[in-house]
Amino acid sequence: MSERNIIEYVTIANTGNTTDFGDLSASVKTLAGLSSATRGVVAGGYDGSNTINTIEYVTIANTGNGTDFGDLTVARNELAAASSSIRGTFAGGNESLSNVIDYITIASTGNASDFGDLLSQQYGIRGCSNAHGGIA
Numbered sequence: 001m002s003e004r005n006i007i008e009y010v011t012i013a014n015t016g017n018t019t020d021f022g023d024l025s026a027s028v029k030t031l032a033g034l035s036s037a038t039r040g041v042v043a044g045g046y047d048g049s050n051t052i053n054t055i056e057y058v059t060i061a062n063t064g065n066g067t068d069f070g071d072l073t074v075a076r077n078e079l080a081a082a083s084s085s086i087r088g089t090f091a092g093g094n095e096s097l098s099n100v101i102d103y104i105t106i107a108s109t110g111n112a113s114d115f116g117d118l119l120s121q122q123y124g125i126r127g128c129s130n131a132h133g134g135i136a
Contacts, residue, residue: 003026003027003047003048004027004028005026006024007020007021007024007058013110021058021064026054026076031044033104034083034127036088036092036107038060039060039106041081041104042057042066043090044090051075054071055111056068056069060085060120069104069109070111073114073135075094076093076098077122078125079123080122080125085104088103091122092123100118102114
């Protein structure tokens with residue numbers, strides 16, 4: 001898989017192909033994404049030569065490019081993401097086999113804060129969530 005900066009979307013109510021939404025600030029792969037009802041957020045990844053700590057967001061109601069949100073506490077890729085309608089978490093990652101869990105408040109911008117640690121160092125994990133919280 002090569003690095004890309006493309007953001008695409010589908011209208012879930014209709015069948016069909018993806019449509020261009022905008023671009024991220026850099027071409028990356030193995031990043032993680034989460035959302036609230038109004039904002040989509042992606043973090044981390046690998047840009048072809050470096051693992052990054054960047055967090056970007058888009059406003060779901062409007063197409064456009066990613067906007068700087070802040071930074072993760074530790075640069076990493078192959079991390080998991082989960083969210084409620086208010087808070088998002090990013091866990092694990094493939095930079096020194098991370099056990100770090102970061103959190104953000106989705107409606108605001110700023111750097112991620114330490115949430116705690118996974119029981120063991122993990123990468124390539126995935127997250128899921130409902131309206132109350134998430135698991136990785």
